[in-house]
Amino acid sequence: MFWLIKDLKENKQPFTIVYFHHPPYSSGNHGSKYYLRFIWGFIFEYFNTDIVFNGHDHCYERGKVKSVNYIITGGGGAPPYDVGNNWWTIYSEKTFHYCLISCNQYELSYKAIKPDGTLFDSFNIYK
Numbered sequence: 001m002f003w004l005i006k007d008l009k010e011n012k013q014p015f016t017i018v019y020f021h022h023p024p025y026s027s028g029n030h031g032s033k034y035y036l037r038f039i040w041g042f043i044f045e046y047f048n049t050d051i052v053f054n055g056h057d058h059c060y061e062r063g064k065v066k067s068v069n070y071i072i073t074g075g076g077g078a079p080p081y082d083v084g085n086n087w088w089t090i091y092s093e094k095t096f097h098y099c100l101i102s103c104n105q106y107e108l109s110y111k112a113i114k115p116d117g118t119l120f121d122s123f124n125i126y127k
Helices: 002-010 035-048
Strands: 017-019 049-056 060-065 068-071 090-091 098-103 109-115 118-126
Touching: 002 035, 035 068, 035 118, 068 098, 068 109, 090 118
Parallel strands: 017 049, 049 068
Antiparallel strands: 060 068, 060 090, 098 109, 109 118
């Protein structure tokens, strides 16, 4: 955990994105890993993390807790799982998909896209 704090503290980039496997917030079959919320949630908020990507659940879900966007992007290969929604959920869907991010020092553009090219979720972050 100390390596994470060190990396986030030393980060000078305009946007901060973190990725790890088990989601702190998930409405999918495997559900949330509550201990990660309590261990890392405060750290992500404190260091102004913009996006936390997770997998584990084979679905798509985007949620927001305080200033942090939590995205489960598990729709890349194995059959998708059913997914519900919860108080943090902005969008969720059982679908194959990929995520596309483009950014410069002032704007991050995020898109979630189905294999046929259909855009089904998006947002922008401005600094």
